[in-house]
Amino acid sequence: MNPLTKSIKVIQTLGLRKLCYYMVYQVGLRTGHYRRATPSKRMTYSGTPALEPYPSFPKVSDKQKDLTLAKADEVRNGIVRLFGGEPLPLNLTLGRSIKHWSALESLPPDQDIKFIWEPARFGWAFTLARAYAFSGDDGYASEFWKNTIQFLNAHPPNLGYQWQSAQEVAIRLMALVFCDRVFASAPSSKPDYRKRLWGAIIEHAQRIPPTLSYARAQNNNHLLSEAAGLFTAGLYLPDHPQAEQWRKTGWDWLNWGFQHQIDELGTYIQHSVNYHRLMLQIALFIDHLLHIKADLSWPPATLDRLRAATQWLWALTDPQSGKVPNLGANDGAYLFPLTQQTFEDYRPVVDAAAKAFLNYDVYRQPELSEMADWFELTAPPLQVEKRLYAPDMPQISGKHRRAFMHTAQFKDRPSHADQLHVDLWWRGVNIALDPGTYRYAASPPWENALASSKVHNTLTINDQDQMLRAGRFLWLDVAQAQILSHKIDASGDLIQITAEHDGYRKLGASHQRTLTRTDEGWNIRDSVIPCGRSPDRYFDLHLIWLLPDWKWELFGESLLQLKGENFPLQLQIKGADQTHLFRAGKLLHGSLPTDPTWGWFAPNYGTKQPALMIVAVKKTHLPAEFQSIWRFDL
Numbered sequence: 001m002n003p004l005t006k007s008i009k010v011i012q013t014l015g016l017r018k019l020c021y022y023m024v025y026q027v028g029l030r031t032g033h034y035r036r037a038t039p040s041k042r043m044t045y046s047g048t049p050a051l052e053p054y055p056s057f058p059k060v061s062d063k064q065k066d067l068t069l070a071k072a073d074e075v076r077n078g079i080v081r082l083f084g085g086e087p088l089p090l091n092l093t094l095g096r097s098i099k100h101w102s103a104l105e106s107l108p109p110d111q112d113i114k115f116i117w118e119p120a121r122f123g124w125a126f127t128l129a130r131a132y133a134f135s136g137d138d139g140y141a142s143e144f145w146k147n148t149i150q151f152l153n154a155h156p157p158n159l160g161y162q163w164q165s166a167q168e169v170a171i172r173l174m175a176l177v178f179c180d181r182v183f184a185s186a187p188s189s190k191p192d193y194r195k196r197l198w199g200a201i202i203e204h205a206q207r208i209p210p211t212l213s214y215a216r217a218q219n220n221n222h223l224l225s226e227a228a229g230l231f232t233a234g235l236y237l238p239d240h241p242q243a244e245q246w247r248k249t250g251w252d253w254l255n256w257g258f259q260h261q262i263d264e265l266g267t268y269i270q271h272s273v274n275y276h277r278l279m280l281q282i283a284l285f286i287d288h289l290l291h292i293k294a295d296l297s298w299p300p301a302t303l304d305r306l307r308a309a310t311q312w313l314w315a316l317t318d319p320q321s322g323k324v325p326n327l328g329a330n331d332g333a334y335l336f337p338l339t340q341q342t343f344e345d346y347r348p349v350v351d352a353a354a355k356a357f358l359n360y361d362v363y364r365q366p367e368l369s370e371m372a373d374w375f376e377l378t379a380p381p382l383q384v385e386k387r388l389y390a391p392d393m394p395q396i397s398g399k400h401r402r403a404f405m406h407t408a409q410f411k412d413r414p415s416h417a418d419q420l421h422v423d424l425w426w427r428g429v430n431i432a433l434d435p436g437t438y439r440y441a442a443s444p445p446w447e448n449a450l451a452s453s454k455v456h457n458t459l460t461i462n463d464q465d466q467m468l469r470a471g472r473f474l475w476l477d478v479a480q481a482q483i484l485s486h487k488i489d490a491s492g493d494l495i496q497i498t499a500e501h502d503g504y505r506k507l508g509a510s511h512q513r514t515l516t517r518t519d520e521g522w523n524i525r526d527s528v529i530p531c532g533r534s535p536d537r538y539f540d541l542h543l544i545w546l547l548p549d550w551k552w553e554l555f556g557e558s559l560l561q562l563k564g565e566n567f568p569l570q571l572q573i574k575g576a577d578q579t580h581l582f583r584a585g586k587l588l589h590g591s592l593p594t595d596p597t598w599g600w601f602a603p604n605y606g607t608k609q610p611a612l613m614i615v616a617v618k619k620t621h622l623p624a625e626f627q628s629i630w631r632f633d634l
Helices: 005-014 018-029 033-037 062-076 103-108 113-121 123-135 138-154 166-183 190-207 207-218 221-236 244-259 273-294 302-317 347-358 370-373
Strands: 080-081 087-089 396-397 402-404 422-426 429-432 459-461 468-471 474-476 481-488 494-501 509-518 519-532 539-547 551-555 559-563 566-574 578-583 586-591 598-602 607-610 611-622 624-632
Touching: 005 018, 005 468, 018 033, 018 103, 018 207, 033 087, 033 103, 062 080, 062 123, 062 138, 080 551, 113 123, 113 166, 123 138, 123 166, 123 370, 138 166, 138 190, 166 190, 166 207, 166 221, 166 559, 190 207, 190 221, 207 221, 221 244, 221 273, 244 273, 273 302, 273 347, 302 347, 347 370, 396 494, 396 509, 402 509, 422 519, 459 509, 459 519, 468 586, 519 539, 519 586, 539 566, 551 578, 566 611, 611 624
Parallel strands: none
Antiparallel strands: 080 087, 396 402, 402 422, 422 429, 429 539, 459 539, 468 474, 481 494, 494 509, 509 519, 519 624, 539 611, 551 559, 559 566, 566 624, 578 586, 578 611, 598 607
């Protein structure tokens, strides 16, 4: 693509307003404005925080307490679990530099920046806070202060990578406020320590406004996080001369963000379950502050969007396991880990958000309510079962099963080219997998590679993605999907859905997919029909399914049988010329040239596991069709 054509497409995709905000940010970098606006200067606060220490702490079971103390003891031993993954050493000096953060924009670090930033989000501090709350052991408070002072000493204001992102600064600011309230009465919370923390809150708050143009250019979770951080600082330290402006700016942009980033049916602008959860956690934290101190309340328009967003996530969350489809970008964000449930369990956030914004107790399970308890939320139990619906992820469910199809109408940049991706679940097990993210930055070919259509449960034509990749996080010629028809049974349950997307119209083809519930499992029909060009051309069609890493046996070219611990399954693909099977970037069956990114599943950021990936190939004129027949309980 020539530069002029690419520039035009970028403008069409991003819009002039966002590009102007981004240009303002770049001008600030190049002129040295941000160096002058965010000097490296320690701050002090002589007032008193406006929010009282926590008057009481949530009550948990002995089992939950023991699990929490075990995790907190890991932190005391210098161990942390980033992104819900395996134990790693806690290193709070990562990203240390004597250079101003603005000078580091052109000097990328020698490792994935996410691994530098994650310890500085203070997720480990919430673990210590919970342990102190449940045990009263001052050792956990002492560990918090030791680590926090070490971090603040290692990263003077605005120097180093930990000050590079205003979003990271805002996330850390909110964590500091939460922990200050929890540890306020602990014997080891010396006045000098608390005053140092209050000064740090000022330093963090002052870092955010100068680069708010960048967050506005992103118009996603960056803007929400930074607005929430400013509002929190303005509310917590009201005697500071800038407090009222922080509070007003944060409140205005926070409400603007919720009202413009969540559509009327609850879909979040980033089409990611992980970022959707992050958005709701920000709302929950600010909602808590509103209830205990602020003289403000949510505008009705904001509440409407938060209610719809809560129902969206509730619809995707399995009530038994709390697991959700691994939809969209998953960078492991979990801002307020106020639960003993695992990273993959979304029920604590659904529970808290339903209590806050729907006035329902949807699960009625005490072990899921700790997060809601920290935010002092209660609600009556849900009396009548609700029929839940996420419009861009329609669900066909039934006994033992859940199936989702991604049918997005993107209003902003997509993170993954995954239209008509289908997620299948049987007896709580995800058996048609979304690959996830793995890493944003890594050596080739792993630089956000799992965003491609070629590793999702969908169909590709002529070895092309549904959209045109123009950067690590930028897709052009955005594919849009629409639902064409649906069927329901006598009880009102969805049993069939047909949708299409327009991503291949530039090639003269349209992809339509019909997902149907059957007695044995599902039947998925993929149709590729000609549009706008001569049907005499040959098309190279690839149908992809990503499957668990189970024992497998292939019968002929069409029938794959898998055996897991709890049940077997059969996948029969009709209409293919050949089938090829891959695992962990290696070919197991067939002759199709392999790609090192094929046959992987990333349950957490930075972690990838082998998976089976079957690719059914057909070279043909159009129209053409595949059928994927799934059978269980054989």
